[in-house]
Amino acid sequence: MQPARQAANEGSPAPSPATGARSLYDALWKANDAPDDALRLRAAEFIERWRKEMRQQPCDLPNSPDGLAAWQQAQLEATGGAYQDYLAARKAGAPRRYFGSRSHALYFLRAVAPTKLVDGAWLYGLLPGITNPHFNDLIVTYVEELGDGDPDKNHVLLYRRLIDALGIVDWAEQDDETYVQGALQLALAACTESLVPEVIGFNLGYEQLPLHLLITAYELDELGIDPTYFTLHVTVDNAAGGHAQRALRAAVENMPALADDGAFWERVADGYRLSNAGFGTTDAIAAFDGHRELLRVLGGRAAEGSMAHSDYCRIEGRTVNQWLADPEAIDGFVAALERKGWLQRNSDPAQSRFWKLLQGEAASMFGVFGDYELQVIYDWLRGDAAADGAAFVRGSAPTAAAPVPPRAFRHVRRAAAAKPALGLAALADAEVELDADVLALRHVLETGDTALQGATLRRLLGPALHWGPAGLEATRHVSRVLHAA
Numbered sequence: 001m002q003p004a005r006q007a008a009n010e011g012s013p014a015p016s017p018a019t020g021a022r023s024l025y026d027a028l029w030k031a032n033d034a035p036d037d038a039l040r041l042r043a044a045e046f047i048e049r050w051r052k053e054m055r056q057q058p059c060d061l062p063n064s065p066d067g068l069a070a071w072q073q074a075q076l077e078a079t080g081g082a083y084q085d086y087l088a089a090r091k092a093g094a095p096r097r098y099f100g101s102r103s104h105a106l107y108f109l110r111a112v113a114p115t116k117l118v119d120g121a122w123l124y125g126l127l128p129g130i131t132n133p134h135f136n137d138l139i140v141t142y143v144e145e146l147g148d149g150d151p152d153k154n155h156v157l158l159y160r161r162l163i164d165a166l167g168i169v170d171w172a173e174q175d176d177e178t179y180v181q182g183a184l185q186l187a188l189a190a191c192t193e194s195l196v197p198e199v200i201g202f203n204l205g206y207e208q209l210p211l212h213l214l215i216t217a218y219e220l221d222e223l224g225i226d227p228t229y230f231t232l233h234v235t236v237d238n239a240a241g242g243h244a245q246r247a248l249r250a251a252v253e254n255m256p257a258l259a260d261d262g263a264f265w266e267r268v269a270d271g272y273r274l275s276n277a278g279f280g281t282t283d284a285i286a287a288f289d290g291h292r293e294l295l296r297v298l299g300g301r302a303a304e305g306s307m308a309h310s311d312y313c314r315i316e317g318r319t320v321n322q323w324l325a326d327p328e329a330i331d332g333f334v335a336a337l338e339r340k341g342w343l344q345r346n347s348d349p350a351q352s353r354f355w356k357l358l359q360g361e362a363a364s365m366f367g368v369f370g371d372y373e374l375q376v377i378y379d380w381l382r383g384d385a386a387a388d389g390a391a392f393v394r395g396s397a398p399t400a401a402a403p404v405p406p407r408a409f410r411h412v413r414r415a416a417a418a419k420p421a422l423g424l425a426a427l428a429d430a431e432v433e434l435d436a437d438v439l440a441l442r443h444v445l446e447t448g449d450t451a452l453q454g455a456t457l458r459r460l461l462g463p464a465l466h467w468g469p470a471g472l473e474a475t476r477h478v479s480r481v482l483h484a485a
């Protein structure tokens with residue numbers, strides 16, 4: 001199919017290899033454990049497109065599994081050394097390296113959400129091979145990605161809670177680039193039967209401890225943002241006994257004794273390269289542009305806004321409705337609002353009439369924007385001062401919202417632990433089960449039909465379901481069986 005499309009487009013620039021990533025991601029997620037043949041074919045084509053793309057990149061993997069232990073040790077030492085240098089620089093007064101402001105950090109969390117919300121998925125397709133001892137380390141890794149069924153340790157659920165708490169609600173509205181990595185993970189799960197070496201190589205790349213994970217966790221904490229999702233990966237990915245070590249062992253143990261091991265290793269290397277494909281952490285951090293994000297945030301509400309204003313509101317001769325009706329004009333609208341004093345950059349947001357429409361007692365636009373979007377506007381107004389990382393204070397009168405630099409998250413958590421607050425768990429009644437899938441799962445587990453039980457558990461451990469109550473209960477079941485084996 002690919003060559004035909006290229007022929008049709010002859011003369012025009014080649015399509016980006018990311019094209020279609022979002023729709024593939026959505027389709028695979030929805031299909032969960034049962035993608036049909038057409039969808040599997042699309043997934044396989046996507047992987048092949050990226051295999052070709054990534055073969056143009058250098059690969060630092062050793063030529064055979066014999067070199068893996070030394071390779072991993074050297075990587076760990078390099079990462080450890082670079083992190084120590086980072087900490088020393090920060091101690092000596094260097095600014096944050098990654099996040100210039102709170103909205104920058106939230107932008108990053110939004111940009112990588114499509115990847116994080118399918119965390120672990122590349123290993124899902126190995127579940128049918130659960131009895132093969134060569135896959136044991138990989139299966140254990142998958143079940144640990146799912147937190148062994150503990151909702152506080154399931155990586156996907158942790159990430160969902162994190163972005164919900166931060167008011168990042170529209171993460172799905174992003175372009176194909178941000179979906180490449182997640183689409184590859186889901187595609188590997190859908191095609192595992194024919195791509196075991198690639199899955200092993202992908203896992204090898206994904207489970208190494210990168211410098212950016214350490215710095216991200218450090219700077220999120222500093223900004224008062226819960227870094228648990230990231231710190232958890234520092235501990236579970238550690239080389240001594242964690243996922244990195246398991247990844248290495250799996251690569252060694254799965255080398256074939258009868259088939260061509262050189263060709264197998266080539267494919268492991270392809271999978272390794274795929275773990276670096278698409279829009280990664282450092283790309284997401286580098287892509288932030290506060291002004292562009294402000295325009296996106298305002299433009300995103302333009303369609304609703306163009307219906308909501310009366311024609312009495314005029315800015316430089318055009319009604320607000322006329323400004324908002326033209327998405328291309330948002331930049332000009334912002335400039336006009338600045339000239340008229342509605343937006344005053346590099347000053348306390350309380351000075352801006354526009355901010356008073358969003359926050360405070362007489363805020364006529366209160367509730368139009370979510371927390372993340374408000375933070376983007378707030379930081380844009382504060383300009384360089386936003387480097388202090390202050391969060392806007394929700395719902396307060398503008399005059400009371402003087403910026404307060406954040407407290408490190410670990411201090412906030414320590415203070416909270418000293419004075420336990422009422423949590424959601426205290427409100428719940430453990431005797432009452434309302435979830436239809438949990439009830440169905442319990443029913444299936446009571447039957448003697450082991451084939452049905454297996455299929456039900458495999459479905460519930462799929463990327464779309466494992467983080468929900470039935471998925472977590474199914475995972476606890478599988479985890480018990482796995483560790484009893």
Ligand SMILES: [Fe+2]
Nearest residue numbers: 119120145155
């Ligand atoms: Fe994870």
